[in-house]
Amino acid sequence: MRTHLIRSSRVLALGGLLAAGAAALAGRAAAQQPQTQDFDAVQEEIVPVRGGVYMLVGAGGNTTIMAGDDGVLIVDTQFAPLSTKILNAIRMISDKPIRYVVNTHVHGDHIGGNEAIARAGRTRAGGNVVGDIGADATATAAIIAHENVLNRLSMPAPGQPKVPFGAWPTETYIGRKKEMRFNGEAVQIIHEPNAHTDGDSIVFFRSTDVLATGDLFTTVMYPYIDEANGGTIDGYIDALNAILDLAVFSNVNEGGTMIIPGHGRLSDKQDVIEYRDMATIVRDRIKEYVRRGLTLEQVKAEKPTLDFDPRYNTPNGFWNADRFIEVIYKQMKQAQGAAAPARNAKPGQKPAAAGGRR
Numbered sequence: 540m541r542t543h544l545i546r547s548s549r550v551l552a553l554g555g556l557l558a559a560g561a562a563a564l565a566g567r568a569a570a571q572q573p574q575t576q577d578f579d580a581v582q583e584e585i586v587p588v589r590g591g592v593y594m595l596v597g598a599g600g601n602t603t604i605m606a607g608d609d610g611v612l613i614v615d616t617q618f619a620p621l622s623t624k625i626l627n628a629i630r631m632i633s634d635k636p637i638r639y640v641v642n643t644h645v646h647g648d649h650i651g652g653n654e655a656i657a658r659a660g661r662t663r664a665g666g667n668v669v670g671d672i673g674a675d676a677t678a679t680a681a682i683i684a685h686e687n688v689l690n691r692l693s694m695p696a697p698g699q700p701k702v703p704f705g706a707w708p709t710e711t712y713i714g715r716k717k718e719m720r721f722n723g724e725a726v727q728i729i730h731e732p733n734a735h736t737d738g739d740s741i742v743f744f745r746s747t748d749v750l751a752t753g754d755l756f757t758t759v760m761y762p763y764i765d766e767a768n769g770g771t772i773d774g775y776i777d778a779l780n781a782i783l784d785l786a787v788f789s790n791v792n793e794g795g796t797m798i799i800p801g802h803g804r805l806s807d808k809q810d811v812i813e814y815r816d817m818a819t820i821v822r823d824r825i826k827e828y829v830r831r832g833l834t835l836e837q838v839k840a841e842k843p844t845l846d847f848d849p850r851y852n853t854p855n856g857f858w859n860a861d862r863f864i865e866v867i868y869k870q871m872k873q874a875q876g877a878a879a880p881a882r883n884a885k886p887g888q889k890p891a892a893a894g895g896r897r
Contacts, residue, residue, distance in 0.1 A: 584597070599648030639680055728741070759851075
């Protein structure tokens with residue numbers, strides 16, 4: 540089997556690709572391609588992670604592949620035009636059937652290949668399901684996501700492009716998580732609410748000790764808070780802390796749990812710590828400026844992201860430091876307004892309890 544390692548130039552290329560591609564996808568649930576991207580030139584690179592888990596790097600979000608005796612499970616499917624290349628890469632890893640496609644969230648650069656890749660697979664079913672439906676019960680791989688992903692795809696907001704029915708999840712879960720055994724290990728699909736979007740999932744391969752995070756963690760840009768799809772900065776930081784709760788170091792704060800980000804290079808817990816700290820510091824700086832009564836322009840003049848810009852800012856991208864500051868400022872202002880009635884409560888009146896998962 541041929542494999543290709545990610546080089547620093549590849550990471551830079553991913554940053555440029557994200558800036559070009561996500562401009563057409565921001566706030567959308569559509570599996571549509573950016574007009575400037577030449578998909579014929581994209582090469583899918585296979586990065587061995589651990590055991591039967593691999594990271595596939597092409598265009599759009601990273602794809603995770605888990606292969607074993609039971610078959611193949613895929614996390615995220617990049618853009619639709621890359622489906623054939625993704626399938627070819629999978630066949631270089633395993634000749635077993637594709638059983639499951641898991642979507643970490645609703646964005647088109649992560650769900651674009653759903654229909655074609657699911658159609659190339661076969662799910663597992665039995666009992667009354669096969670008896671009632673026949674061959675159609677196992678004719679495609681199952682597409683799994685949180686129910687909010689299906690809600691966004693099936694009821695797009697006005698002006699949002701429609702996604703083909705065949706790309707929708709066929710199996711959804713509600714609440715905190717979905718668990719199953721596949722290829723001899725426990726696989727946990729864990730919902731992180733109102734973070735990057737309102738339908739984000741982490742996929743944790745417990746025995747292999749690998750986490751696929753979707754866009755709850757990247758190495759190439761500031762956290763993208765998609766407000767149109769339910770994203771919040773506080774929820775995003777909560778999600779990063781949840782990733783850290785699952786991850787374990789190997790030695791001297793290095794190695795251990797391998798983390799496959801939504802975009803960028805293969806990472807470990809220390810990378811997520813640095814990203815969490817960055818997001819928390821920027822959020823808290825802006826929160827303090829809001830408390831002092833600064834306007835948005837005054838906050839921007841204070842440059843709350845300055846020390847992180849060389850690493851995470853994409854000045855010409857759809858999501859840059861200015862956009863990041865703007866959404867945090869807006870949400871901190873909203874939080875301040877919501878807290879004002881509690882501060883102004885009459886003597887003897889009990890303030891409303893603060894929200895939050897933690």
